[in-house]
Amino acid sequence: MDFSLNSEQQLLQDSANKFAVKGYGFDRYRTTLKLDGHLDPAAWAQMAEFGWLALPLPESAGGLGGSSTDVTLVAEALGAGMVLEPYVSGLVLPGRLLTLAGNDRQQQRLEALAAGNLQLAVGWAEPGDRQNPAHCATRAVAKGSGYVINGSKLCVLNAPNAQGLIISARTSGKPGDHGGISLFEIDPAAPGVSLVRYPLMGGGSAANVIMDGASVSADALLGSIGEGFELLDDALDHATVAACAQALGAMQALVERTAAYLRVRKQFGVPIGSFQVLQHRLVDMYVDVEQSRSMVLMASVRVGSANVADRRRAVSAAKAYLGQTSKFVAQHAVQLHGGIGVTEELDVGHYFRQLTAFGILYGDRERHLDRYASLPRAA
Amino acid sequence: MDLDFSPEDQAFRAEIRTWMQANVPPKAGPEIGLPNHRETQAAWEHKLGKKGWLACNWPAEYGGPGWTATQRYIFDTERALAGAPPFSPFGLMMLGPVLMAYGTPEQQSRYLPKIASGEEFWCQGYSEPGSGSDLASLKTQAVRHGDRYVVNGQKIWTTQAHWASYMFCLCRTNTDVPKQQGISFLLIDMRAPGIEIRPITTIDGEHHLNEVFLTDVQVPVGNLVGQEGQGWTIAKYLLTHERTGLAGIADSYFQIGELHGAVNRDASLADDPLVRRRLAALEVDLLALEFTNLRTLDRVARGEPLGAGSSGLKIRGSELQQAISEAQVELGGLSALPWLGEVSTGDPVFRTATQRYNFLRACTIYGGSTEIQKNLLAKLLLGTN
Structure with missing residues (x-):
């Protein structure tokens, strides 16, 4: 057992922190909110240059073959620095799907992904499914050598920026069945595909994707027909861990800002940090962050487990845990900052929005507790 | 980053598990999960003492097994999963480390072996009626007369005082200095004249806690741990050891x-x-x-x-x-x-x-x-x- 970072990981962490916290930060976050799709091509290019986009991708496709723990180090820094670039939704998630199941042509897209020349998005959630990827009422029916897809996907992160969408569609079975779900790559500009684009609370963009008789060719399929659920479940677990790490960065930043504020803000002639009620709240936030860090470390290792139940258990435990702690830390960071905490002008309120969105994305606490409970108990 | 236990640690776990399965007496207290029966607890601790595993957090030179922190963690996990109660912590987890750090060779050789073997239970004389969280305000007084201290005062919430052979006790030896500096750490024989123990029944219906009254109790100066006035430093050292085990x-x-x-x-x-x-x-x-x-x-x-x-x-x-x-x-x-x-x-x-x-x-x-x-x-x- 060893929780230390190796020297390469320490370098990675240092450079990611330098970029995200010193080079990006609140000002660039606010500028990026004014850009199309909340995407700053210069920042994305820089991230490609640093090798962070190649990090999770396999060496065979021009990636660096980094571990999930490596990815969480970058993601945590991005979260601390409020970096809006779609690292999780546009890279970790589609990158994992293409790595697991892409055919030769699709794997070639990994190189473009690593180089920062391609934006992808993955659509899986649907109206009325409470983010259960096994629901999948969207249907794909074989026609000629290809498929025709009908259905809709809800809140597809990064879709407004994406040149390609990977979506789940049912080729057999009924909603809720694991079998019968297939993954297809579709062109967002193709006939029969329409997007309702919107910005997200906390930044970033998404779209509802409506497929109305959208045709795809046979080679749009990822992996085998009807066997997409396991792929999607695996990739979502990887994305969930990275999202948890990003949230951890934001939580850590909020504890630091709150501690600093309690030291300088004076009322009744003394720093408000001299009041025990506020001290204890800060401690609760701090311990939540420490324990959340343990969960992210644990999940970043176990998400790579060959035992699927171990992987699911670890990831759902982490998301369920951080779902609760991120809310607590965000709410009380605002509360302890008082009036200034609820304004647009302070970064605290923006972290609050981001962490609120995190609580919902990739499945909320209840969904992950239920998933955890459905698994056999650990040995 | 590696979350797996090493092959050595896994072998260690298997050894502990096998031993626990063979040696944890059926219903050694796990039904309640609390160490509230002296005979069962003493028998269990003796058994571990004979095996050399009771002082599981001690280095080999003091009679412990010399395990790593990870091994101790594994041991405690297997102990609990086998349904055995935790050990009485006062001698093993608290006084033991204190004597290793601050005790004289005589104190170490007199007390440590009998803690490690489970022959002597200890209790902790800290809290007083007026000194709970503000422990440093404690009033129990030890006044030196030649080669003895004469101790007068009252301790409360003293867990297992009615089982204990000895109490490690914080006493005030100097009232003319800031409160933390006038405290000393004494080892007191619970059979000494002048000690009266009164039970306190807690809301679980059991007798774990006691009041301990000390009236002109004679304590040899050789039972002072560390220097006179060093008691608070020692107490803080002890508390860090105590807390790690309290999760x-x-x-x-x-x-x-x-x-x-x-x-x-x-x-x-x-x-x-x-x-x-x-x-x-x-x-x-x-x-x-x-x-x-x-x-x-x-x-x-x-x-x-x-x-x-x-x-x-x-x-x-x-x-x-x-x-x-x-x-x-x-x-x-x-x-x-x-x-x-x-x-x-x-x-x-x-x-x-x-x-x-x-x-x-x-x-x-x-x-x-x-x-x-x-x-x-x-x-x-x-x-x-």
Whole structure:
């Protein structure tokens, strides 16, 4: 057992922190909110240059073959620095799907992904499914050598920026069945595909994707027909861990800002940090962050487990845990900052929005507790 | 980053597990899960002492097994999962490390072997009626007369004083200096004339706690640990050792397992998704605590200072012990109500749950209350040390 970072990981962490916290930060976050799709091509290019986009991708496709723990180090820094670039939704998630199941042509897209020349998005959630990827009422029916897809996907992160969408569609079975779900790559500009684009609370963009008789060719399929659920479940677990790490960065930043504020803000002639009620709240936030860090470390290792139940258990435990702690830390960071905490002008309120969105994305606490409970108990 | 135990540690786990399976007496107290029967506890501790495993946190040179922090963790986990009660901590976890750091060779050779063998129980003479969280305000006085101290005062909440051969005791030896500087650490024979023990029955219906009255108790000066006036420093050293053991993780794993068993034996609970969600939430909290503890052990193993890390573990570990027992009571419902488990109806886990629940109200109070731990952490976070 060893929780230390190796020297390469320490370098990675240092450079990611330098970029995200010193080079990006609140000002660039606010500028990026004014850009199309909340995407700053210069920042994305820089991230490609640093090798962070190649990090999770396999060496065979021009990636660096980094571990999930490596990815969480970058993601945590991005979260601390409020970096809006779609690292999780546009890279970790589609990158994992293409790595697991892409055919030769699709794997070639990994190189473009690593180089920062391609934006992808993955659509899986649907109206009325409470983010259960096994629901999948969207249907794909074989026609000629290809498929025709009908259905809709809800809140597809990064879709407004994406040149390609990977979506789940049912080729057999009924909603809720694991079998019968297939993954297809579709062109967002193709006939029969329409997007309702919107910005997200906390930044970033998404779209509802409506497929109305959208045709795809046979080679749009990822992996085998009807066997997409396991792929999607695996990739979502990887994305969930990275999202948890990003949230951890934001939580850590909020504890630091709150501690600093309690030291300088004076009322009744003394720093408000001299009041025990506020001290204890800060401690609760701090311990939540420490324990959340343990969960992210644990999940970043176990998400790579060959035992699927171990992987699911670890990831759902982490998301369920951080779902609760991120809310607590965000709410009380605002509360302890008082009036200034609820304004647009302070970064605290923006972290609050981001962490609120995190609580919902990739499945909320209840969904992950239920998933955890459905698994056999650990040995 | 590697979360797996080494092959050596896995072999160690297998050895401990095999031994526990063969040696934990059936119902050695796990039904209640509390060490409240002296004979069973003493027999169990003697057995471990003979094996050389009782002083599991001690280095080999003082009669311990010389295990690594990870091995101790594995040992405690296997001990709990086998359903055996935790050890009486006062000699093993508290006084032992203090004597190793501050004791004279004579004190070490007189007291340590009998702690390690389980022959002598100790109790902790800290709290007083007027000195709980503000421990340094304690008033029990030790006045030196030649080669003896004469001790007068009163201690309270003294766990297992009625079992103990000795008490390590904080006494005021100087009233003319700031309160922390006038305290000394004495070892007192509980059979000495002038000691009176009165039981305090707690809300679990048991007798763990006592009042200890000291009237002109004679203590040889050779029983002073460290220097006169050094008691507060020693007490703080002891508390950091105490807190690391107070997270109760291994026992929480055992109790969650017990709760799972009871829930699975009752379909009205097992089929309720909210019950399953509640169990999942407890397990997730325990996982977060466990990995925080493992990170702490990892830091200790690399020689990094523990700092206030143990305070966070103590806060969350004690809260979780309470939350698990609370779930045992609430899910047990009417099956939890027969008092003291005297009526043998209902699931044994639920039947004994109220007693655990009531007992565990103390765990956020003893060893430095939750609020005191938060004060310590706040000082670190706000730099107001």
